[in-house]
Amino acid sequence: MKGQVHTGRPSKLLRNLSSKIASIPMVLTAVVIFLGGTVWTVVYSFTNSKLLPRANFVGLDQYERLWDAPRWIMSIQNLAIYGVLTLIFSLVMGFLLAALMDQKIRFENTFRTIFLYPFALSFIVTGLVWQWILNPEFGVQSVVRSLGWETFAFDPLYNSDIVIYGVLIAGLWQGTGLVMCLLLAGLRGIDEDIWKASRVDGIPMWKTYLFIIIPMMRPVFITTLVIIASGIVKVYDLVVAQTSGGPGISSEVPAKYVYDYMFQAQNLGQGFAASTMMLVTVAIIIVPWAYLEFGGRKRV
Amino acid sequence: MSDRVVLKVGPALAAATKAGIEPYGAKPRRVLSGRNIMLYGTLTLAALYYLLPLYVMVVTSMKGMPEIRLGNIFSPPLEVTFEPWAKAWASACTGLNCDGLSRGFWNSVRITIPSTLISILVASVNGYALANWKFKGADVFFTILIVGAFIPYQVMIYPIVIVLREMGIYGTLTGLVIVHTIFGMPILTLLFRNYFSSLPEELFKAARIDGAGFWQIYFRIMLPMSLPIFVVAMILQITGIWNDFLFGVVFTRPEYYPMTVQLNNIVNSVQGVKEYNVNMAATLLTGAVPLIVYFVSGRLFVRGIAAGAVKG
Amino acid sequence: MQKSVSIKDLSLSFGAVNVLENLNLDIGDGEFLVLLGSSGCGKSTLLNCIAGLLEPTGGQIFIKNKNVTWEEPKDRGIGMVFQSYALYPQMTVEKNLSFGLQVAKMPRPEIEKRIARAAEILQIGPLLKRKPSELSGGQRQRVAIGRALVRDVDVFLFDEPLSNLDAKLRSELRVEIKRLHQSLKNTMIYVTHDQIEALTLADRIAIMKSGVIQQLADPNTIYNEPRNMFVAGFIGSPSMNFLRGEIAERGGKPVFLVNGVDFSLDGYKAAERLQPGRKVVLGVRPEHVKVNEEAAGAETHQATVDIEEPMGADNLLWLKHAGHTMSVRVGGARRFAPGTAVTLSFDMGLASLFDAGTEERI
Numbered sequence: 001m002k003g004q005v006h007t008g009r010p011s012k013l014l015r016n017l018s019s020k021i022a023s024i025p026m027v028l029t030a031v032v033i034f035l036g037g038t039v040w041t042v043v044y045s046f047t048n049s050k051l052l053p054r055a056n057f058v059g060l061d062q063y064e065r066l067w068d069a070p071r072w073i074m075s076i077q078n079l080a081i082y083g084v085l086t087l088i089f090s091l092v093m094g095f096l097l098a099a100l101m102d103q104k105i106r107f108e109n110t111f112r113t114i115f116l117y118p119f120a121l122s123f124i125v126t127g128l129v130w131q132w133i134l135n136p137e138f139g140v141q142s143v144v145r146s147l148g149w150e151t152f153a154f155d156p157l158y159n160s161d162i163v164i165y166g167v168l169i170a171g172l173w174q175g176t177g178l179v180m181c182l183l184l185a186g187l188r189g190i191d192e193d194i195w196k197a198s199r200v201d202g203i204p205m206w207k208t209y210l211f212i213i214i215p216m217m218r219p220v221f222i223t224t225l226v227i228i229a230s231g232i233v234k235v236y237d238l239v240v241a242q243t244s245g246g247p248g249i250s251s252e253v254p255a256k257y258v259y260d261y262m263f264q265a266q267n268l269g270q271g272f273a274a275s276t277m278m279l280v281t282v283a284i285i286i287v288p289w290a291y292l293e294f295g296g297r298k299r300v
Numbered sequence: 301m302s303d304r305v306v307l308k309v310g311p312a313l314a315a316a317t318k319a320g321i322e323p324y325g326a327k328p329r330r331v332l333s334g335r336n337i338m339l340y341g342t343l344t345l346a347a348l349y350y351l352l353p354l355y356v357m358v359v360t361s362m363k364g365m366p367e368i369r370l371g372n373i374f375s376p377p378l379e380v381t382f383e384p385w386a387k388a389w390a391s392a393c394t395g396l397n398c399d400g401l402s403r404g405f406w407n408s409v410r411i412t413i414p415s416t417l418i419s420i421l422v423a424s425v426n427g428y429a430l431a432n433w434k435f436k437g438a439d440v441f442f443t444i445l446i447v448g449a450f451i452p453y454q455v456m457i458y459p460i461v462i463v464l465r466e467m468g469i470y471g472t473l474t475g476l477v478i479v480h481t482i483f484g485m486p487i488l489t490l491l492f493r494n495y496f497s498s499l500p501e502e503l504f505k506a507a508r509i510d511g512a513g514f515w516q517i518y519f520r521i522m523l524p525m526s527l528p529i530f531v532v533a534m535i536l537q538i539t540g541i542w543n544d545f546l547f548g549v550v551f552t553r554p555e556y557y558p559m560t561v562q563l564n565n566i567v568n569s570v571q572g573v574k575e576y577n578v579n580m581a582a583t584l585l586t587g588a589v590p591l592i593v594y595f596v597s598g599r600l601f602v603r604g605i606a607a608g609a610v611k612g
Numbered sequence: 613m614q615k616s617v618s619i620k621d622l623s624l625s626f627g628a629v630n631v632l633e634n635l636n637l638d639i640g641d642g643e644f645l646v647l648l649g650s651s652g653c654g655k656s657t658l659l660n661c662i663a664g665l666l667e668p669t670g671g672q673i674f675i676k677n678k679n680v681t682w683e684e685p686k687d688r689g690i691g692m693v694f695q696s697y698a699l700y701p702q703m704t705v706e707k708n709l710s711f712g713l714q715v716a717k718m719p720r721p722e723i724e725k726r727i728a729r730a731a732e733i734l735q736i737g738p739l740l741k742r743k744p745s746e747l748s749g750g751q752r753q754r755v756a757i758g759r760a761l762v763r764d765v766d767v768f769l770f771d772e773p774l775s776n777l778d779a780k781l782r783s784e785l786r787v788e789i790k791r792l793h794q795s796l797k798n799t800m801i802y803v804t805h806d807q808i809e810a811l812t813l814a815d816r817i818a819i820m821k822s823g824v825i826q827q828l829a830d831p832n833t834i835y836n837e838p839r840n841m842f843v844a845g846f847i848g849s850p851s852m853n854f855l856r857g858e859i860a861e862r863g864g865k866p867v868f869l870v871n872g873v874d875f876s877l878d879g880y881k882a883a884e885r886l887q888p889g890r891k892v893v894l895g896v897r898p899e900h901v902k903v904n905e906e907a908a909g910a911e912t913h914q915a916t917v918d919i920e921e922p923m924g925a926d927n928l929l930w931l932k933h934a935g936h937t938m939s940v941r942v943g944g945a946r947r948f949a950p951g952t953a954v955t956l957s958f959d960m961g962l963a964s965l966f967d968a969g970t971e972e973r974i
Contacts (some may be wrong), residue, residue: 509713511686
């Protein structure tokens with residue numbers, strides 16, 4: 001029977017051909033843009049490219065200049081303050097809202113729609129609205145003063161010491177709804193029987209949340225954390241719209257630094273070095289998480 | 301659920317029990333319990349905080365400038381005017397030209413529609429290939445793609461500029477559509493891969509026994525079964541692409557600037573007197589499209605977000 | 613016997629895990645073969661290999677004497693019925709049946725003829741215009757069988773087709789599948805984990821464990837002469853009683869000795885091959901033990917009733933005997949209170965002896 005005619009096994013390359021052809025866009029994107037582009041940027045961050053990329057390597061010059069630049073230091077500080085506070089507030093507020101929403105309330109859909117709608121908006125829109133609300137001449141400050149509290153001062157967008165908190169308020173307004181939604185989905189994923197058991201055992205609700213539910217939701221919290229964190233590093237539009245980095249340089253962020261050096265100051269090398277630092281920042285967040293999430297799984 | 305308000309309070313109930321009335325049937329429930337006041341009070345306060353900016357936008361956009369200078373931003377307009385809206389749409393100035401947001405709106409339409417369609421088509425086929433026709437090495441590319449979703453855009457922007465320039469489409473709408481397709485790919489591919497993987501594998505096997513090939517199974521079996529997930533992807537993409545600012549400003553020339561870029565240029569332009577009412581009207585106009593998509597789609601939007609959340 | 617499907621040295625591994633190893637199996641023309649085993653034994657994997665849905669790492673598959681190892685599923689002359697029915701949800705029953713034929717570009721009149729025939733055989737004519745979601749589980753599975761039927765193929769593959777149905781429907785459709793086989797006389801390969809389905813449907817059963825066929829035989833042989841302890845324990849409910857002991861000699865005859873109690877081996881076919889001192893396991897099915905008045909005449913043993921499980925038609929007794937717990941099936945009308953002393957006798961002609969080391973039948 002061995003010699004009988006049958007269609008031969010096609011060559012390795014041609015097997016599953018349609019699937020391979022269909023995947024060309026994905027392969028190109030992954031290899032050329034994501035992998036190739038990243039490597040290219042990192043490599044060219046060691047050059048002194050100005051208006052056009054040139055392979056003229058100058059070692060760590062760009063990085064030295066970067067860490068000497070007050071504007072970059074300010075950007076990093078702002079990112080750290082904005083990042084830490086965003087994480088804390090959006091997780092705490094998001095969880096509180098989610099826990100309230102999980103009490104089998106009426107109008108749940110209405111509340112959710114209200115909490116989440118800012119997330120559907122552009123950061124530009126968010127930035128401009130809060131620029132208006134925080135306007136010291138017409139906004140919150142003037143309204144409070146007109147109510148009789150003459151010395152009330154809240155002008156974050158004009159005060160370089162607190163301007164980043166003004167951005168934070170807008171960022172939280174836009175993003176907390178998402179956190180609430182993710183955590184609510186996590187709460188709904190908890191087995192009903194856990195609640196029944198804790199009720200039968202007579203454990204107060206806040207204790208159940210603190211000692212049973214939250215630990216059970218660890219994976220949801222970690223995923224949410226990673227999503228918020230990777231969003232924080234990318235923050236750009238919000239600052240551009242709300243403050244344009246001002247007053248002065250007091251609300252600059254790394255993403256804006258990169259853009260300005262690449263496309264306006266025509267100092268590509270600086271832009272590449274700064275974007276490489278952003279990549280490092282993300283890696284610091286992602287790698288431990290990926291290790292815990294995927295590396296640790298094998299041991300279990 | 302019964303709307304009957306039973307206002308029996310604790311002591312009365314205790315007395316009743318003492319008097320020999322046994323607890324029977326539904327336990328009396330008070331609508332105005334402390335718990336409910338706390339619960340709904342907090343939620344309502346939070347809701348007001350979230351609604352405030354929308355309210356401020358609307359009332360500001362309907363006031364005249366004199367009224368804005370006098371009054372506070374929270375007061376409703378004494379005299380409703382739609383002039384700021386008309387001006388924002390047709391004659392607000394961005395630097396040189398003064399033809400309002402309408403140009404940006406149509407640019408955004410011309411960017412969003414092809415970007416949404418193409419990115420979804422490409423990603424759904426990718427996801428289908430990954431779920432049902434996995435070839436050797438496919439997972440490696442997919443992993444790179446997903447990891448790439450976490451890389452800041454700033455790292456990849458300049459190489460893309462070079463590639464588009466080499467192809468001769470830097471600054472054109474085509475180039476921007478490609479960019480949106482690229483950066484939409486990780487999340488959409490994941491969305492579709494997970495969805496197609498969740499469909500029963502036996503269905504795919506049955507179609508293969510029936511002799512259907514890659515594209516026949518995709519178009520005749522998978523696609524008709526997956527309309528909801530396509531709607532989710534469309535919501536995700538329409539809002540995402542409409543709201544984009546960075547790619548619009550990097551990859552297009554001023555005449556093709558999307559609405560968000562134009563809005564920012566109008567509001568933050570340093571020339572002339574600040575017309576806050578026009579600015580707010582322009583802001584509302586820009587936010588209108590994603591807001592309409594959001595309010596119309598409701599639960600599907602939430603589903604898209606949840607799908608986005610599983611990334612990683 | 614003319615061979616219909618023939619499998620030679622088939623191997624399949626996922627990475628380092630060998631799911632199938634050098635498996636050989638010949639299936640005759642028109643035979644109903646059941647692949648039986650618990651989940652993860654490789655039975656579904658084998659079926660998927662035959663269907664061409666999984667690629668083997670080694671070996672060959674022949675269908676109708678044609679080497680189909682590298683053929684596409686559609687070119688193998690097979691039809692397949694799945695556990696979850698796998699009906700295309702957006703198509704009507706008629707479209708479900710015709711999809712494969714349309715893909716093969718068959719002329720319209722021929723398609724209609726085949727659908728009409730399948731609809732008649734399976735009595736699904738009134739359902740043709742409905743969508744799968746409007747059908748009951750039994751109707752869906754009938755349509756799924758119809759989809760295999762219209763392909764007019766030599767070999768039918770069934771992958772646990774009844775497992776998603778409730779007990780009543782399952783027994784109804786089981787009869788229907790048997791009737792279908794009797795009228796069509798196709799080769800059918802049927803995967804299941806349900807021993808009742810296997811025993812009732814099969815011409816031959818292949819019992820599998822960890823990718824290896826343990827025994828391939830007709831249902832009667834499998835039931836009465838299991839080749840090893842795995843097969844013996846797998847078939848039959850409740851399981852065969854296993855008594856661990858050794859062979860001793862009493863008056864020149866071998867006997868089975870357990871905890872100081874002798875069992876005469878008169879009637880056991882291989883009695884002369886039993887050397888004294890050999891460690892063996894005696895397997896007795898619950899229905900092959902006689903109790904009290906039925907136990908008269910032969911060698912008898914004393915036991916105590918521990919638990920009684922009435923099941924309607926039968927009554928299952930759990931007894932303490934010679935340091936073992938053993939189950940015995942008696943008629944439903946015979947009731948025993950716990951603690952009752954009973955007399956037992958064993959039918960050695962129907963018992964099995966296994967080597968305690970290899971667990972193979974002696």
